[in-house]
Amino acid sequence: MKWLSAPLMILLVALMVYATSGLPDHADPQAPANVHVSPTYIEDSVEDTHTPNIVTAVLADYRGYDTLGETIVIFTAGLACVLILMKRKFNDKATISKHHSSDHL
Amino acid sequence: MIKQRYQSIIVQTICSLLIPFIQLFALYVIFHGHYGPGGGFQGGVLLAVSFILQRLYLGTEVSYQKFPPKLAPVVAAIGMLIFGLAGIIPMATGGAFLDYGNLPLLWVHGAELRYLGILIVEIGIGLAVFGTLVLIFDNLVGERW
Numbered sequence: 001m002k003w004l005s006a007p008l009m010i011l012l013v014a015l016m017v018y019a020t021s022g023l024p025d026h027a028d029p030q031a032p033a034n035v036h037v038s039p040t041y042i043e044d045s046v047e048d049t050h051t052p053n054i055v056t057a058v059l060a061d062y063r064g065y066d067t068l069g070e071t072i073v074i075f076t077a078g079l080a081c082v083l084i085l086m087k088r089k090f091n092d093k094a095t096i097s098k099h100h101s102s103d104h105l
Numbered sequence: 106m107i108k109q110r111y112q113s114i115i116v117q118t119i120c121s122l123l124i125p126f127i128q129l130f131a132l133y134v135i136f137h138g139h140y141g142p143g144g145g146f147q148g149g150v151l152l153a154v155s156f157i158l159q160r161l162y163l164g165t166e167v168s169y170q171k172f173p174p175k176l177a178p179v180v181a182a183i184g185m186l187i188f189g190l191a192g193i194i195p196m197a198t199g200g201a202f203l204d205y206g207n208l209p210l211l212w213v214h215g216a217e218l219r220y221l222g223i224l225i226v227e228i229g230i231g232l233a234v235f236g237t238l239v240l241i242f243d244n245l246v247g248e249r250w
Contacts (some may be wrong), residue, residue, distance in 0.1 A: 050220040051139045059144065060223040064203040067226070068188055070146075071233050075185050078237030082178075085244040 111162045120162040127155040135231045139223065145230025149184075152231065153238035160242070174243040181236025187229030191222060 024031035045057040059067050111117060128151075135148030160168045192203040200207030205222020206215065213221055 048216055048219060049223060050216045051223060053139055053141060055142075056138050056144060056223060056227075060138075060226050061205065061219055064192070064205075064226065067230065068192060068203065071185065071188055071230050074237055075181055075233050078181065078240050079178075081241045082244050 107164050108166050109164045110167070111164070116162055120158055124155050124159055127151060127158070131155065131231075135227055136224070138227050139220070145227040146234055148227075149231035149234025150238060152235040153242075156235075156239055157242050160246075172239070174239075177236045177240040177243060179236070181233050181240060184229045184232030184234070184236060187232065188226055191225050191229065 024033075028034065041054055041058055041062065045054050045062075046052060049057045049061050051057040051061075111120075131148045131151035131154075133148075134143035134151055135145060138144035138148070156168075156172050159171065163171075191205065191208070194209065195204040195207035196202055198207045198209050205219045205226075208218055208222055208225075210218060210221065
């Protein structure tokens with residue numbers, strides 16, 4: 001079955017190239033991604049939030065839920081790091097005390 | 106982690122000169138997020154870097170008195186709390202989750218209130234990132250706290 005992988009890969013690449021040709025051009029103003037909510041952000045963000053930086057307005061206001069999730073991810077990752085490293089410290093202490101007890105014996 | 110001060114007059118002078126400017130630039134990045142590149146994440150990282158540099162050149166004996174390691178998780182949690190309250194308080198006053206237009210600040214309205222809400226949220230993000238990074242550093246260098 002090993003000979004099957006190369007033609008299968010070529011078939012998948014051909015499928016991907018065929019699908020890519022159907023995508024809109026780069027930075028096409030009429031692309032579906034650019035006609036849905038982006039015009040609203042560009043036109044209304046200064047009026048809605050008095051924030052000249054559209055990126056900040058989108059990140060902190062329109063998509064604030066996403067930013068809340070990102071911050072929770074960072075906070076949780078930090079807490080997980082602390083838990084893992086504290087466990088290593090406790091293990092070191094356990095091995096040290098074991099060595100001490102074996103020395104004692 | 107070394108307990109003593111780094112034994113080089115050049116390193117000590119450069120670090121003690123740099124740290125206030127790094128902290129000032131961090132605050133600038135946090136508060137200038139409305140008008141240019143920046144925001145809570147970047148500013149929080151810069152603020153954390155200033156305290157990590159202080160830990161590296163001053164040694165733990167002095168720098169742990171300037172910013173105790175036990176304070177780092179508290180600061181991170183306070184930052185998360187600010188962000189969470191900025192989301193929940195508008196729900197109590199009749200808005201949606203994270204709808205800054207309904208924050209109960211009576212002297213500003215509408216767009217100005219949302220502007221202020223973005224600033225509150227950026228400060229919360231900055232504190233959370235700052236506390237988390239200092240916490241990770243203090244635990245990586247393995248000093249008991």
